[in-house]
Amino acid sequence: MQDTMSEEELIEEQIKHNIFLTTVDKVYNWGRRSSMWPVAFGLACCAFEFIATGMARYDLSRFGMEIMRPSPRQADLMIVAGTITHKMAPQVLRIYNQMPEPKYVLAMGNCAISGGPFPSYAVLQGANEILPVDVYVPGCPPRPEALLEGIMKLHDKVMHQSIKTVPWYK
Amino acid sequence: MLRTETITLNLGPQHPSTHGVFRLRLQLNGETVVGIEPVMGYLHRGIEKLCEQGTYVQVIPLTDRLDYVCSMTNNQAYAVAVEKLLGLEVPERAEYIRVIMAELTRIINHMMAVGFLWNELGAYFTPAMYCFRAREHILDLFEMTCGSRMMCNYMRPGGVSGDLPEGFLPAAKKFNDYFKGVIDQLETFLNENEVFLARAVDVGVLPADVAINASITGPMLRASGVAYDIRKVDHYSVYDRFDFDVPTCSNGDVYDRYLQHIKEMWQSVRIIEQALDGIPEGEVMNDQAAKALRRPPQGEAYGRIESPKGELSFYVVSDGSANPYRVRIRPPSQINLSALKEMCEGHKIQDIVIILGSINLTMADLDR
């Protein structure tokens, strides 16, 4: 069959099978969302549901996220799992500042969203007082399925970003 | 002239192996630790102040969040204290249900302790995977009963909040038989591991008299040789109807604390089997409880139970109104740290990590 095709048709056949045309945005976003590495940052009870999400029943490694980097300099996602107290708040900010860009923040659980069931003198009422949060996952603690939905929403958000408008290149 | 100095190292609040937000300031001479100072309070949420603002029943969801790994036993400790204050009787079926839930919680906690100890040792998450698999089965049982996996809010002063659903007893029996195989598997893999024996024997030794003086309770005390178990001393709930032993170990080092957790899991399996066979029919809640909680008498009460981490107790002071006047929680994790200096000084820095792992801390219990 290949003998009967002319040279141009042969080249076109090969191009169709071997070359993809896409945009810079799509490739850039696909690379960033396919293996986001979270910082091992469990504060309180939600940390246990986060670890359970990484275990055998609800698997996080299908997203490429099962290695939780102990050092913030190697991570690009910070899952704030648990209550931020006033004593801990400067340390949370310090760790966020150490992460290299592009970085995202996911507030997991009611305590990280707005102080949770603790309207007290020692609890910061929400992580968004000190950090820019991208996705909020409510629950006390949220089920692992809820956390997976939150992560998929974050992936959605990353896929719709454009390299012209991301905050770290401005 | 040569001059040496010690280094101050900060094992900071965010660290992959400190079980949450706990900070240690270490003075190091090379790699040997010569001084240690824990800094806590990074998860202090003001629960004792919040308890004074709500009613007696509104305190129970707050107690769930104290030691979040074992939420059922936290509820039980508070229920025991308030029942002592009000003089309430608990129906028999509710007592059996409480025993089953408490022992299942003990299994969860000890599996977490073993799994995270091996995480600190460097077996990165593989034993923890096995332990979490067993935990998922137990969380299915909890969800069947009270609707939630972790924050159960199930035991109330006067009984439990609702009866067991239809399929609970056969499912619990099936889990119990399956779980014996799991502990067997863990023991076969982990007990005689040479690296573990080399790293853990004679590390972090806690002598028995230091343990009693430092108010240490629970598996840490029993691993040092003192057979003190509040289930046998106080005979609270219906524990005197069940046949179980109080295992102890002799040396009090990290290996013994690990072995103590495994031995206690075998005893819990025994208790659950007997409880499932003997559970009677009946009500699950005392009728007078709701009325008595609205106008409790003036007074104070101290109620304690054997939680998986040690003695967990509540000291409830009432002034006759519908809100508690003062609720003080005895934190087993914080008090188990009282002898940290004896256990840690003279060891290397990698031993500190596994000693902390063997103490089985939960930060929310430490800081409240």
Add this chain to the structure above:
Amino acid sequence: MTNEEILSKLRERFPEVVVDVPELIDFTVAIKPEAVVDVARFLHDECGLDYLALLTAVDQTERFEVVYHLWSIKDRTTEPFVLKAYIEDKENPTVPSVTPLWRGASYQEREAYDLMGIRFEGHPNPKRILLWEGFPGHPLRKDFENRTYTFEELKPTRPTGPEW
């Protein structure tokens, strides 16, 4: 030894120290705060109460109370012996520390100082434990209103430098 025997021996040894024996569910003896260390040493050495389970600070309207729940592990007692120290001075409450006798009291006394403001004389490390040194006030007192703070409000109270 039962709790009543302990009380009678205590009255023999320290005649003026017992202030009150209130009628409560657990056997309670209230003493003056200055005598806490001597009474505690007597209970520890001669009555066999070797286990201090809990140390609490309570803010009653007319006084502060420091409550010690004592048990004996070697005798396997099932009832606690509750020792209370009535502190009448609400401006500057002080009580001697029992940390030299029971090591387990060390963190609990620091917490009582942190949250209630009661000073323990003779404690080896009298610093605040759960909150930081600059935090305004002692939260568990009844005149401290429970309110939420924002991050900016507490910023000037924080220590600067490597301390935090």
